[in-house]
Amino acid sequence: MSDKKATLTYDGKTIELDSLTGTENETGLDITKLRAETGLITLDPAYGNTGSCTSDITFIDGGKGILRYRGYAIEELCEKSDFLETAFLVLYGHLPNSEEKETFKTGVNDAAGMPSDIIGHLNAFPKDAPPMATLSSLISVLAAHNTDDLGVAYEGESFTKPLYTIMAQVLELAAGQYRVNIGKTPNTYNPELSYAANFMHLMFSEPGQPYEVLPAVEKAMDLFLILHADHEQNCSTSTVRIVGSSQSNLFSSVSAGIGALWGPLHGGANCEVIKMLNSIYNDGIAPSDFVAKAKDKSTGVKLMGFGHRVYKNFDPRAKVLKVQVDNVLEALNIDDPLMGIAKELEEMARSDSYFVDRNLYPNVDFYSGILLKALNIPIDMFTVLFAIGRIPGWIANYRELHTQGQRIGRPRQIYTGSALRDYVDLENR
Numbered sequence: 001m002s003d004k005k006a007t008l009t010y011d012g013k014t015i016e017l018d019s020l021t022g023t024e025n026e027t028g029l030d031i032t033k034l035r036a037e038t039g040l041i042t043l044d045p046a047y048g049n050t051g052s053c054t055s056d057i058t059f060i061d062g063g064k065g066i067l068r069y070r071g072y073a074i075e076e077l078c079e080k081s082d083f084l085e086t087a088f089l090v091l092y093g094h095l096p097n098s099e100e101k102e103t104f105k106t107g108v109n110d111a112a113g114m115p116s117d118i119i120g121h122l123n124a125f126p127k128d129a130p131p132m133a134t135l136s137s138l139i140s141v142l143a144a145h146n147t148d149d150l151g152v153a154y155e156g157e158s159f160t161k162p163l164y165t166i167m168a169q170v171l172e173l174a175a176g177q178y179r180v181n182i183g184k185t186p187n188t189y190n191p192e193l194s195y196a197a198n199f200m201h202l203m204f205s206e207p208g209q210p211y212e213v214l215p216a217v218e219k220a221m222d223l224f225l226i227l228h229a230d231h232e233q234n235c236s237t238s239t240v241r242i243v244g245s246s247q248s249n250l251f252s253s254v255s256a257g258i259g260a261l262w263g264p265l266h267g268g269a270n271c272e273v274i275k276m277l278n279s280i281y282n283d284g285i286a287p288s289d290f291v292a293k294a295k296d297k298s299t300g301v302k303l304m305g306f307g308h309r310v311y312k313n314f315d316p317r318a319k320v321l322k323v324q325v326d327n328v329l330e331a332l333n334i335d336d337p338l339m340g341i342a343k344e345l346e347e348m349a350r351s352d353s354y355f356v357d358r359n360l361y362p363n364v365d366f367y368s369g370i371l372l373k374a375l376n377i378p379i380d381m382f383t384v385l386f387a388i389g390r391i392p393g394w395i396a397n398y399r400e401l402h403t404q405g406q407r408i409g410r411p412r413q414i415y416t417g418s419a420l421r422d423y424v425d426l427e428n429r
Contacts, residue, residue: 002027013038024059041412052238053406057090057396058230062310067317069230070094078320083195083225084108087167087392090230091399111164112189114172115145122173122180131177131384132267136258138173139166143251150249154399162250163395170391171195174384175202196221199388200375216331220324220371227317227364228386230393232310236260236267237390237397242409244398257394258387267383267390273305273369274379277338287344295354305366306349307359317364325371334374342370 006017006029015037018030028051035041044050059068067074069086070093077086081095088096088104096104121141125134143150146165153159168189176186187202197213200221204211231237239260244253261267280290293301308315329339346362349355372382 008034008038010038010040020054022054024061035412041414043414047238052233052409053241053401053404055233055397055400056093057393057400058232060232060310062308062312065311065314065316067231074227074316075320078223078226081226083222083229083389086226086229090392091163091396107160107164108168108195109189109191111161112168112172112191114142114169114176118145118173119176119180119186122177122186125177125181127181129181130262131174131378131381132258132262132387134177135170135174135384135387136255136262138177139170139251139255139258142166142169142173143249143255146251150251152244152247152249152402154402159250159399166250166254166395167391170388171199171202174381174388175199178203178378178381194218194222196225199385204376214331216324216327217375220321220328221375223320223324224368224371224385225389227321227368228389230390230396234266235263237394240394241397241401241406244401245406245409247408250395250398253398254391254394257390261387261390262383267386269305269365270369270372270386271379271382273342273366274338274373274382276302276304277341277369280341281337287341288348291345291348291352295352303345303349303355303360305369306355306362308363311363312359314361315363318362318367321364321367321371322362325367325374328371328374332374336374338373339370342366 002019002021004019006019008015008017015034017034019027020030021027031042042050057070059071060066069077069090072089072095077089081089084105085096085101088101118138118141121138122134125137142165146162149158149162149165151158172186172189179186185207187205190198190201193201193213197218200213200217201211233241236257240253240257243256244250264272279285280287290301291303293299294303328334346366349360349362355361368386369382372385373379377385
């Protein structure tokens with residue numbers, strides 16, 4: 001707590017509210033005692049001005065384009081780390097030493113191998129079922145197969161066992177569902193491959209014909225996962241925390257996070273980028289004409305993948321991913337008309353004062369959509385990849401809320417419905 005206090009006066013009564021300042025000089029007012037002492041609550045739709053917790057995990061400065069996990073700049077992690085090492089950092093707060101890193105990797109590898117009767121669940125879904133629906137359901141199914149791991153824990157084997165199970169088997173479940181839906185047999189996790197390469201193998205390897213994961217592809221996929229590992233108290237992370245605060249198990253909390261991420265305003269944004277590019281191409285619209293329509297609010301046309309609610313200068317994740325997109329397109333020798341449209345849109349938006357003045361720059365969703373399309377990931381699985389990358393952040397937040405002993409989440413409301421009314425019998429209505 002800081003020595004500085006705020007004074008609130010209402011209806012003749014005055015109370016003092018403590019302030020607290022984080023390590024990066026973020027300051028907030030502590031209103032914990034507000035309702036008890038005044039009967040008042042605050043109204044903050046969408047919680048845009050409300051801090052639901054204190055957290056040691058991720059720091060974002062949207063004005064300066066800063067993203068750090070546990071104090072480490074995202075740019076440096078993308079340059080020097082890999083996804084499993086970054087996942088360990090996000091979860092435990094420090095970079096692992098060689099023994100810790102190997103133990104973590106072994107734990108994930110050993111947990112691979114989804115239960116044999118899960119195949120029945122994969123086959124039970126309609127072939128056109130949305131992958132995010134099946135993934136959320138299948139994580140809950142894992143709870144049914146791991147009934148000894150449904151308690152609340154944040155240390156020791158009681159925590160690491162479900163952690164490893166989810167991190168390893170989410171790859172198998174996501175890729176396995178895809179393969180079953182197209183009439184193919186799920187592949188087996190390969191502990192000799194990296195986490196990122198395993199996903200590509202599980203998706204695309206065929207009997208007697210292993211999928212060759214090019215270094216540029218492996219690096220790009222690894223960076224995609226790192227860049228999505230956590231992002232402060234967003235919609236899905238807040239969902240995981242509030243579900244976890246009820247003492248719900250890790251499987252159900254992660255499943256709930258997947259449901260929250262599914263929406264096009266959250267994890268589905270990169271899908272909308274590709275839909276936009278397809279629409280421009282299929283309708284024969286010149287990119288310049290599309291940009292002109294996007295600038296005219298009366299048209300309802302939106303330039304998807306530009307701007308961000310948090311970042312007001314640039315999205316640091318986008319700068320990292322753009323380089324990898326270029327590397328992948330070169331390595332795979334891709335000549336895709338959608339890529340040409342994307343580059344034209346990017347160049348126009350970066351040079352047009354309308355977009356520059358409004359800070360509508362390409363964000364991570366713009367480049368991740370292009371990247372995943374280049375890697376032949378089906379568009380309806382883009383958000384699945386986002387979920388896989390975000391799992392360490394969700395679990396880290398689940399762990400943190402329990403280490404802090406946070407009580408069950410229970411927001412308040414301002415009731416605006418009818419006052420007390422008398423019941424009217426049916427014949428008199």
